[in-house]
Amino acid sequence: MFKHLLPRLRERSIAAKRPVSLADMMEEFWREPFASLAPVFRDGGYPAVDVSETEGVVTVRAELPGLEPADVSISVENDALILRGEKKFEGEEKKDDYHRIERAYGSFSRLIPLPGKVKEAxxxxxxxxxVLTVTLPRDAAEAARNIPIEGA
Structure with a gap:
């Protein structure tokens, strides 16, 4: 019964340029099962970073393959490190017909909260x-201090 409706539903979906039926949504899911999760991964942040602290120095390492130092800017604002940059398309090749490009191009910005005040200078x-490695010495004057607890 449902089988004879599929071609007509598919035609309506193509005309509307969006899924109009459950069958279309299922087909899209099986074609790209994790496409709906893309915002989750994108919000996870690019570039991928490691943040560590040893002996009063905060170290941030960011993976930026294919970029040059001139493509990236770094700033510290409101106890956060901000990485901004742009990955440019490497050049169009007229002789190649691309069927799919999975490498990302475009601008990015990532705010990385720091574990306290740092000496920006x-x-x-x-x-x-x-790999970009940024070392930021902690500001000793702003170091965490213990607060004694009084008993009753």
Whole structure:
């Protein structure tokens, strides 16, 4: 019974340029099962970073393959490190017919909360083999302090 409706539903979906039936949504899911999760992964952040702290120095490592130091800007604002940049398309090849491009291009911005105040003037950044390493010394004057608890 449902089988004879599928071609007509499919035609309506194509005309509307969106799924209009459950069958269309199921077909889209099986074609790209994780497409609906893309915003979740995108909000997870690009670039991927590691943040660590040892001996009063905060270190942030960010993976930026295919970029050059000139493509990235770094700033510290409101106890957060902000990475901004742009990955440009490497050049169009007229002789190749692309059927799918999975590498991402475009601008990005990532705000990385820092575990406390840092000395911005003493911050250093190094770019090596697609990994950006930013070292930020902690501000000792703003270090966490213990608060004694009084008994009753």
């Amino acid at each position: 003493e911050a250093k950044a190094r770019f090596d083999k697609g």
